[in-house]
Amino acid sequence: MSFEEFQNRARLFVVGALDPDEMAEFENARHEFGEKAEAFIAECYSLSEAFALSLKPAKASDQIKARLMEMVKNRQAH
């Protein structure tokens, strides 16, 4: 696989669109390209960030944060 093909697959990978039968080949190429591959994948996460940031933020229920912090507090107590 060329690095350009790897880049195409990497973009599919980070948005969850890489088919399972392509995954093994992708992982092999990832291993082969090493640090260069990891650096490119890290950059590709800007895509999933952008899709989330393209949405208008939604307001969560006020109770959610209180429940979350209570759960964390309980977990820390044990």
Added chain:
Amino acid sequence: MEGIQREESKALSQLYDRYNGILKALVLRVIHNEAEADDLLQEIFMEIWNQAKNFSAQRGKPLGWMVTLARRRAIDGLRKKQAYARAEERLQHETEQQPDAWIHNSTEEEILDGDRRVLIRRVIGMLPPAQEQAIELAFFRGMSQREIAAKTNTPLGTVKTRLELGLKKIYDGLKELRDEL
């Protein structure tokens, strides 16, 4: 994120305040149910707390990691709760009423804001509709390339090309915008 890795609950509180709106919007976009989205949001932040040790800044920014985690949980939630059919029906209804809701629903006020959301939407909005649809179905619906091909009556190879071209255009567009974002 470093504070969360040190198990400081104050750090989680700050992270929640900063990102809950973005992550809730993402979950809501997938699951289309306010109450279920709130429940999932709580689970997602709990997972962020539990999994924070696995986060590595070398592998990307915290938001990218959180979005990936939130998307996966939202899609799992959608499937587990067997709300898929209902969501599909709702989405179909919404799509009929607002065909390009993802990209073109900015209000006049939002456009005037000139914020990063508008800039990102401009980048996404430059895609041909077929590429935009393929990405929408993959990212927000968790569909595989085969499922997209079946849903859109399109050859699998064409779906793959649409996804690859569309993602490359967005990636390149975001790189050009990097200084403005």
